[in-house]
Amino acid sequence: MPRSPDASPQTLLVLAALLEAPDAWHYGYDLSRRLGLRSGTLYPILVRLAERGCLETRWVEAERPGRPPRHTYRLTADGRALARSRLAAAEPARARPSREVSGG
Template sequence: MTRPRSLSPAARSILFLLAEAGSGWSYGYDLCRKAGVKSGTLYPLLIRLEEQQHLEAQWLPAEPGRPPRHVYRLTATGHRLASENPPLVPASPAPVERPA
């Protein structure tokens, strides 16, 4: 029996950003920038989520001065996964008490 793995903070952030986009498409570069993750983390994550059918991807044709671009959006199961795994909010540090 395999044990389900918990999602990484990066995965949770990406799912949240894609869920915010609703049914719209998102560019990988925008996801990197907004989530604050490096492309070496993002693209393998997107590939895994697509293989698990949590998101779909497609290539957009080249525009003048731009190469073709890959875009991503969540599937119905991806939206469910995103709602079940909200982004982790870093705990704010406890206030430092200073002696009077």
């Protein structure tokens, strides 16, 4: 399995979204809108995941003439395994109540 990317909250969000339809191809723009992540946050995550073998990437010709091709992303088998393990590991942390420190 490829080296695991950092599991930032944003990376976990992307992995969770991709895992909802793991065999489907996803457009970066659609992920950005759906997750509320800016392109400067989302695309570096997608690039890291792809470089580490967690995502397949491909270019798709535009549906309308004159539009540029679009990049799409899909989880690999290793990416699905990584997503499941990272999200499972994050669950206990989210379930823990936060400790508030009260003064005096």
